Amino acid sequence: MDWVIEAHDLKKVYKMGEIEVEALRGVSFKVKRGDIVAIMGPSGSGKSTLMNTMGCLDRPSSGEYILDGEPVAALNDDQLASIRNRKVGFVFQSFNLLARLTAIGNVELPLRYAGITEGRRDRAMEALKAVGLEDRMTHRPFELSGGQQQRVAIARALVNNPAIIMADEPTGNLDSKVGREIMNLLLNLNREWGTTLIIVTHDSAIAEQTHHVIRLRDGLLENGNDISTSIP
Amino acid sequence: MTLAQAFLEALESLAGNKMRSGLTVLGIVIGVAAVIAMLAIGNGAEQSITGSITSIGTNLLFVFRGNMQEGGPGGPRTVAFERPLTLADADALADPLAAPSVLMVAPALQTSGTITFGGESTSTTIMGVVPEESEISNLILTEGEFINEEHVLGYASVVVLGPETADNLFGHHDGVVGDTVRIEGQPFRVIGVLESRGGSMFGSQDNQAFVPFSTAQARLTGRKAHNEVDIITVQAISAEAVPTASEEISQILRQRHRTPIGEDDFTIFTQEQFLSTFSTITGILTIFLGGIAGISLLVGGIGIMNIMLVSVTERTREIGLRKALGARRRDILIQFLTESSVLSLVGGIIGILFGWLISFLVGWIATASGTAFTPIVGIDAVMLATLFSAAVGLFFGIYPANRAAALEPVEALRYE
Structure with missing residues (x-):
């Protein structure tokens, strides 16, 4: 099997002063390349912690996490940054575009940090075309609608051709019609580019469109540790 | 990036x-x-x-009365039985046998006074000088002539004005030769005007008036009795000879003033020291x-x-x-x-x-x-x-x- 994500017994402990809080208490699962996976769970369930770990923004306290064949638990900050740059695309609820930069400038950012100068503009243009914004390339975020801004963010997540895209409530700031459009765009991209999609969501309507659902409660998986095989 | x-x-x-x-x-x-x-x-x-x-001349040494170098924080040190510099001292320094490194000597009196012309009046530094002063101090005239030997011998009431002094009195500094000004109330005929030299360490060099040494001695200062002088300007024969000249001057003055070693009652400044x-x-x-x-x-x-x-x-x-x-x-x-x-x-x-x-x-x-x-x-x-x-x-x-x-x-x- 071609696993893009392998998590073995992930634990995360936060120290809040004297008290230790266990956000993840031993989570194991695998994700197949090209799958769409939803992460659901009430607040305080460890959802954010799991997402941060999967996106390589944070390291687990113990356990092993292998992303696209690379074990990341023991990497230092700069190595993690490099992994994020090459293997992870982020889509946030609040878009997180830089207001000073144009649409294409925002999409170029990950390429800049990858040290790519040649063909940078072309690759960014290609990504914008894939999200249907080729005619808005020189617009700044404040000149774009919410849906358009999220499309720019998706183009930015795509541009480095990552192994996974982490989408954190991607439709949370959009009305339902635009939200559906964005979901359809993500699903289409998954089909066309074959990018693995991890969606953190509260919305069960969105979860229904995915292949697998990871449900978290109190730092543990609700549906056992073998979600990758539990659903055909 | x-x-x-x-x-x-x-x-x-x-x-x-x-x-x-x-x-x-x-x-x-x-x-x-x-x-x-x-x-x-x-x-x-x-x-x-x-x-x-550097514009006041080259290879110059200035001899002042009193010991200014060994003074402590309270000002110049006073030496017992301090003697003033005199014309005779200046003459001794000009002796080529005793002081072979000395080229020229110019004793001078220095006082300040008020000069008037018509309704205008200005106060300025008045120097009583000998003809050598012109050569030693590089004085250049824009018109007229400098004080000569006859003026000194004849106690002539003549004056050479700095350009600024002339400006202050006449409103211009050309064509004033022949006019008569009053210094401390006494009439002096203007015989020359100096070229402008700009500012200097002691205020403006342009605001000065030169009168014959003898005239200054007799009419403007009350120090005729001892033939005192305020400053002796000495020109050494070359830049290298300045230290030797300084040594020769010290020896001559110590002998004449009979001062013990280390108790000089005069001070020599060289241009380099000033610099x-x-x-x-x-x-x-x-x-x-x-x-x-x-x-x-x-x-x-x-x-x-x-x-x-x-x-x-x-x-x-x-x-x-x-x-x-x-x-x-x-x-x-x-x-x-x-x-x-x-x-x-x-x-x-x-x-x-x-x-x-x-x-x-x-x-x-x-x-x-x-x-x-x-x-x-x-x-x-x-x-x-x-x-x-x-x-x-x-x-x-x-x-x-x-x-x-x-x-x-x-x-x-x-x-x-």
Whole structure:
């Protein structure tokens, strides 16, 4: 099997002063390349912690996490940054575009940090075309609608051709019609580019469109540790 | 990210908040302008003083009455049985056998007095001189002639005016030869006017009046009895002979005044001593002024640090996002350091131009008010200011940039 994500017994402990809080208490699962996976769970369930770990923004306290064949638990900050740059695309609820930069400038950012100068503009243009914004390339975020801004963010997540895209409530700031459009765009991209999609969501309507659902409660998986095989 | 990219991005980001960037830059502008202007004025002062000391003649030694060198903090030391310098002393110094290194000797009396012409009156330094004074002190006349031997022998009531003195009395300094002025109420005929020489260490050299030694002795000072003189100017035969001449003068005067060794009742200054004394003074002045200006540059630097800290806090989310997209610690560090350096470098460049303008204005005002004085903006000062301002930007940028680079991506992204 071609696993893009392998998590073995992930634990995360936060120290809040004297008290230790266990956000993840031993989570194991695998994700197949090209799958769409939803992460659901009430607040305080460890959802954010799991997402941060999967996106390589944070390291687990113990356990092993292998992303696209690379074990990341023991990497230092700069190595993690490099992994994020090459293997992870982020889509946030609040878009997180830089207001000073144009649409294409925002999409170029990950390429800049990858040290790519040649063909940078072309690759960014290609990504914008894939999200249907080729005619808005020189617009700044404040000149774009919410849906358009999220499309720019998706183009930015795509541009480095990552192994996974982490989408954190991607439709949370959009009305339902635009939200559906964005979901359809993500699903289409998954089909066309074959990018693995991890969606953190509260919305069960969105979860229904995915292949697998990871449900978290109190730092543990609700549906056992073998979600990758539990659903055909 | 290449440096050129970082630079462009820094400019973009700073342009995004023009008012704030402008005010921050202003702090550096003022600091650098102050440094440049102060150094220029200090250098100019040194040049002008050095110039005026060399313009009074070459290879000169000045002999004064009293011991000024061994004085303690209370002023010149008083020597028991101090004798004044006399005409006879001056004659002895002119003896080529006793003082072979001495070329020429010019004793002089110095007093201050009021000169009047018509309704105008001016107070000035009045020198009672011998004809040699003209040659020793490089006095050049724009019209008329200098005091000659006959004037001295005949106690002539004649005067040679400095150009500024002439201006003060007549409103101009040409065509005044032949007119009669009154010095301390006594009539003196103007026989010559000197060429302008600019400012000097003892005020303006242009505001002086020269009368024959004998006339000054008899009519303007009350020291006829002992043939006293105030200052003896001695010219050595060459620059190398100045120390020997100084030694010869000391020997002759010690013998004549019968002073024990180490208890000289006269003081010899050479031009070099004046030069080094004044360059020490102007050096201290320059450092002092530059130091004060440096403090304002420091304050400007703190302004940069302050604004960069605010900027880091404001852009916490941006930093988080950049890190999520793959920015390493170094990338963030460079981004913020570039911004602070660009701020201070731009401030430095504007400050240099501004400082230049200030020095130019100071020179212009000084010249317009009669003191020829040119501030000198040296390349070294410009380099220093550029380097220093860039260093200020880097130094005061390090702390905020480090803070930005050390942010945890998870925390930074969550920041509202």
